[in-house]
Amino acid sequence: MTTTPGHPHAQSSVRAHGSPPDGISRRRFIGFVVAGATLTVAAEVGGAAPASAAVPSAPQVPELYDLGDLQTHSALPTSQLITITVDDHGLAHFAIPRMEVGQGITTAAAMIIADELSMRVEDVRVTLAPARPELVFNQLTGGSNTMQSMFTPIRVAAAVARGALLEAAATALGATVASLVAKGGVVTAPDGGTRTYAELSGAAASSTTTAVDVELTATSSFDVIGTPRSRIDALDAVTGRKRFTMDLDVPDALPTMVCRPPTLNGSPRSVDNLAAVRALPGVTDVVVVDTGVAVRAETFGQCIDAVRALRVTWDGGPVEGESDDSVLRRLKAAELPMTVPKVPLLAQTVDLRFEFMFRSSAALEPNCAIADVRDDRATVWAGLKAPIVAQRNIAKALGLPIARVAVNVVTGGGSFGHKLFGDAAIEAAKISRAMGKPVKLMWHRADEPRQGRTHPMATSRIRATLLAGEVLTFEQRHTSIKTDFSHGLGERLTAMASELPAGLGNLGLAESIFTLTQELPYDFGVVTQLLGEVDMGFNTGSMRNIYSPDVACANELFIDQLAKKLRKDPLAFRLAFLRNERVKACLRKVAEVGQWGRSMPSGTAQGIAIHSEYKGATAVLVEIDCRPETVNRQVRDAVTGPRVTKAVIAIDAGLVVNPRGLEAQMMGGVSDGIALALTSSNHLQDGHFLEASWDNYFYTRQWNVPLTFECIVMPSDAELPGGAGEAGVAASVAATACAYARATGTVPTRFPVNHGTVSFTPKTFVPPVPPSPTDGLAHTY
């Protein structure tokens, strides 16, 4: 059987299962039992258009309508197109139109289905749906929005399935539906008779598609949702059975790599030794494509050797000759002016500018994709968070109709925003077409920081005025290298324009997204936060959030300076000015658990910071050790530096589906925050990024990990989940920066703080990838 979800329904209906008699209408929905031999159900959610809001001077836009609302509402019209099937083994199947990249959405979806269907989580199979163009705006994984947008549609579909199974059981067991009890995939009648879902699924199937009313279980009677569960793919992950794109065995899709230009986005002009490279051991094909020279070989090792052997003449790219400083100058020149508020003569002013360097958003799994392109069709496998857009772009690149391009979504080895774009999938398709053969394309690690997507360099200038212990004005001018939103978010904004709060219509795309995400939950009088952008041709994208980690870092560091001016403790100052109770509760919690204000040796300090976004709140307290003996601790070939010794994070994420998964996301968020504040960045020099691998790009490693980590999931009476995947980052960067400033007595203004030192010898740009070492046996343990 298959079922799908529907929309909130005001009519009264027969209650299909044991929900309380006075169920409220917002829990009542229409769904469909879809015609077919097995039970398939669909949900219909939507109809209720979001209320239009006016942009108030205060509160801010995201407090009324945020980016998550935009995503959720643009997904609504197609929510009935998602289906759940129960098969004759009693297993529920759901192909989620989102991408699992480690954030735990498949586990959460299985839990939601198991709860509503009264079955075991282990009996729910969640797979990733291929590109489904009919879903329009309902197949984008981003903005920490999956649970927000899918929670109710999944529940409705599951509830329809449950209803159909109970109807079938009532007939089979000769009992009324109301008298039946479903548990663990077994339906029991009052006389003790039982039927399993496996036995019922055939009878529950319908030969016609039928609309049915359902009522969802009351949140108070959840028995799976809200309990800590381990990931449904955990066993596969620890046994090496979990398959990523490069692990798939597609016939004849041989290893393929690209020799890339020495400068960012350069292009190949000519190749001097094509024939010689084609003759190298294992090499089957060498072709020139727009991004470089592609080689296909028996093994990736032989691709690497061939890439290194190629002699290519290159055209420079759009940023030839540019460096960190020249980009910073462009950003400063583009900074929007402050609006110079009229403030009393005696007011004090604080004015600071913070700089955030380029950062690579690459996951551990590099960009990769498999493509099998034939004359009249193409099949692609890749980790894609926006597969519909990728499908369209691939079809365009190949000159094929969209319907002839099948795009399979493969679980990703991390994403952090990197897989929003189909860069590798499109490139693989072009190479497969040029070679006339299937290819398994992998980017070399060196290609990632050098040619891959980065979080754009940005500056954030803040000016505030103070008088008599009050903050009268707070102006922020965030100026960023242009962020690429061509993964579908822009289209959504356009499509939803009429639903957006008044006033947003006049803003450009990036400014709209900035306005929909930035929330400064303090009472600081006149607040203006504006975004300016500079487009220089960099490959950019989101990186576990868009603007917030930088903006929050700037704001919270600045707020510590305001507190200092007013001779107030950072915690007390925040509590006095915060207007959001959920944020305050998180803040009080970390202060209590982390023992804010405890005495610490000089050279070490605590930092505390907050963030609110995704209909939730976070607060982080860290302790940092900046004493020379710690900063200079020796770990072989490692960048050590200041160490965060303790991190405490509190999150209010609304209704929590899986607290164990939420804690994992917070752990990752803190790890990212530490890297962003202290160690990880790309250095732009003479038109190229210097970094080429993990020994150059200093993401948090074990020697940087806090020895104490604690995550507190705040209780919430919210009816819906908020966001989780990105939620932990912003307050973590900010708290680490604040702690660093307090420990060293110097307010850092450039991030990460170690960016000024290039602590490695850059690897060659020609050839673009380093040689494969041969001395591995000298490093065993």
Added chain:
Amino acid sequence: MAQHTFRVNGESVTVDVADDVRLLWVLRDVLGITGPKYGCGINVCKACTSHLNGKAFNPCSVQVKDVGPDDEITTIEGLPDTVGADLHPMQEAWLQRDVAQCGYCQPGQIMAAVALVRKVRAEGRAITDDDLDGIRNVCRCGTYTRIREAIRDGAERM
């Protein structure tokens, strides 16, 4: 091309591949053993960590000609067999803590953890924070805290 014979996960294998191909590609592209992952190819990310004769090594940095018929390579797929069980105790500890997020680094993390525990045990001492700090495996999802907990737990189970 040349023939190379060595042992993988308890079985002797012979592959026909050029001498200098790194073992990671022999395992993945020739033998279809995909547990060891590529994350850098230059022995810095440790995603490919496997065991050679019981010691942790990185097959991205060893040429196939440098192993012989008596050398035993163990990848994550063969780890449970080394203890004659469905799962190695370290894998159980990983499950207990729900360590994996995307999972891409985890085969390498587990193989590194097992080797570390063996090494420390051979030195007749318990795992310290410094030992854990010295683990080089990158986890871009940031699962480090759970990894530390799982290693201590796994060491007790081993």
